[in-house]
Amino acid sequence: DTGVSQDxxxxxxxxxxxxxxxCDPISEHNRLYWYRQTLGQGPEFLTYFQNEAxxxxxxxxxxxxxxxxxxxxxxTLEIQRTEQGDSAMYLxxxxxxxxxLFFGEGSRLTVx
Amino acid sequence: SQQGEEDPQALSIQExxxxxxxxxxxxxxxxxxxxxxxxxxxxxxxxxxRSNEREKHSGRLRVTLDTSKKSSSLLITxxxxxxxxxxxxxxxxxxxxxxxxxxxxxxxxKA
Numbered sequence: 369d370t371g372v373s374q375d376x377x378x379x380x381x382x383x384x385x386x387x388x389x390x391c392d393p394i395s396e397h398n399r400l401y402w403y404r405q406t407l408g409q410g411p412e413f414l415t416y417f418q419n420e421a422x423x424x425x426x427x428x429x430x431x432x433x434x435x436x437x438x439x440x441x442x443x444t445l446e447i448q449r450t451e452q453g454d455s456a457m458y459l460x461x462x463x464x465x466x467x468x469l470f471f472g473e474g475s476r477l478t479v480x
Numbered sequence: 481s482q483q484g485e486e487d488p489q490a491l492s493i494q495e496x497x498x499x500x501x502x503x504x505x506x507x508x509x510x511x512x513x514x515x516x517x518x519x520x521x522x523x524x525x526x527x528x529x530r531s532n533e534r535e536k537h538s539g540r541l542r543v544t545l546d547t548s549k550k551s552s553s554l555l556i557t558x559x560x561x562x563x564x565x566x567x568x569x570x571x572x573x574x575x576x577x578x579x580x581x582x583x584x585x586x587x588x589x590k591a
Contacts, residue, residue, distance in 0.1 A: 372522075401579070410568050410581035411523065424577045459522060466510055466572055469579060471522035 370394060372472035374460050380478045381450055388446045389475040393462030400443050401469060402435055403459040411459055417443060450479045486569055490586045499556040501585040503569030504549075512545055513570045513579065514554050523568065526554070561591040 373392045381387050393400050398419050403411035414433070416424040419440035432450075437443040447454055457476050461469040487502045503512070511530045515523040527543045529536045529552065535544050542555040556563055568584045 403581070408583075410583045413578045413580060416577045418577070461523075468513060468525040468528050469515075469523070469570075470525070471515075473522045
């Protein structure tokens with residue numbers, strides 16, 4: 369499968385725990401995006417990478433969120449000290465240039 | 481906020497009818513894209529229209545863009561029950577890197 373893959377697909381954690389999501393983009397795509405989506409809402413932009421450089425980060429993102437893309441390939445999104453309000457679907461997308469975004473199936477986080 | 485807005489929020493039609501969804505945005509864009517999302521799944525790209533284009537077609541889909549009104553519409557002709565999904569417009573604004581999504585239109589096509 370040559371699409372965007374995300375892992376894990378589902379994560380249930382207790383409040384205060386740290387969680388990490390991984391995204392493997394389409395191999396030739398140099399642009400990678402993370403979004404968060406809650407029920408009934410559109411995807412909310414979190415951060416953007418071009419190759420390994422994190423060029424934009426949402427002001428909505430608290431210091432508990434961090435993302436990396438070492439070597440410009442896969443990316444990780446870590447949430448520290450999770451809160452119930454972090455419960456959402458975390459979507460990763462990749463693209464070439466300014467074209468269409470290719471999304472993974474998402475990682476659903478439930479914080480108890 | 482740069483977030484675009486879709487209208488209507490929800491739409492219910494009979495199979496065979498046409499469905500029209502509208503999107504308005506705030507500032508100048510490089511391109512505007514439409515995506516589809518089935519419940520609990522990732523988003524699938526439908527059409528991209530650039531700021532210098534006015535209309536694009538793809539199969540049963542027709543997208544228009546009016547930059548003077550900062551609005552776009554997505555028309556699905558001869559709808560099918562399988563078209564039931566949420567549809568989102570997404571704007572690639574000039575001067576930035578991010579693509580911003582609206583809240584979406586929930587389309588229900590009754591067989």
